[in-house]
Amino acid sequence: MTEIAHKHLAYCWIARGDEVLFLRRRPGVFLADRWELPGGTVEPGEAFEATAVREVAEETGLRVRVTGELARDSWPDVAGRAMRIHACVYTVDEDGLGAVVLNPEEHDDFAWLTPAQARDLPLPDHFRRLLDR
Incomplete structure (x- = not known):
């Protein structure tokens, strides 16, 4: 029997008014x-x-x-590895309204969008499920 590994992820729902911060993963990364x-x-x-x-x-x-927990989700690894992914999304407050400065090794763009606008983006399934709740 194959043993299943577990990977844990934590995300933040950063809202400014009705808009939430989304980041686009850069080319060449997962x-x-x-x-x-x-x-x-x-x-x-x-x-x-x-x-x-x-x-x-x-x-x-x-x-x-962190101010609270918004959602939890789990799913099988999308790359087909013997792994289950577990994620938690937290609501947060910002310490001041700073400018977004991306880490270019991970992301190449960002946008402040309403959840309705974000539904039109190419999102991984777990974020789509979050917006559809």
Whole structure:
């Protein structure tokens, strides 16, 4: 029997008014040209909330603090590996309204969009499910 690995992800729902921050993955990376919320992989021993805050700072330069949990989701690995992905999306408040400064190794564009506008983007399924709830 194949043992299933588990990968944990934490994302942030950063809202300014009715708009939410979405990032586009750059060419050459996993899920290239797809749009996503800021976030990433939980490191061993790291709390999910700490991951969310760290990833936002690394990917956008913004400083945030977690205010709540918006959603949880799980799915099989899209690359076909024996792995189950678990993600949590957190609501956050920004520490000031800073400018978005992308990490060019991960993303090449960003947009502040309403959830309705974001539905038109090429999104991974787990973000589409979040918008459709």
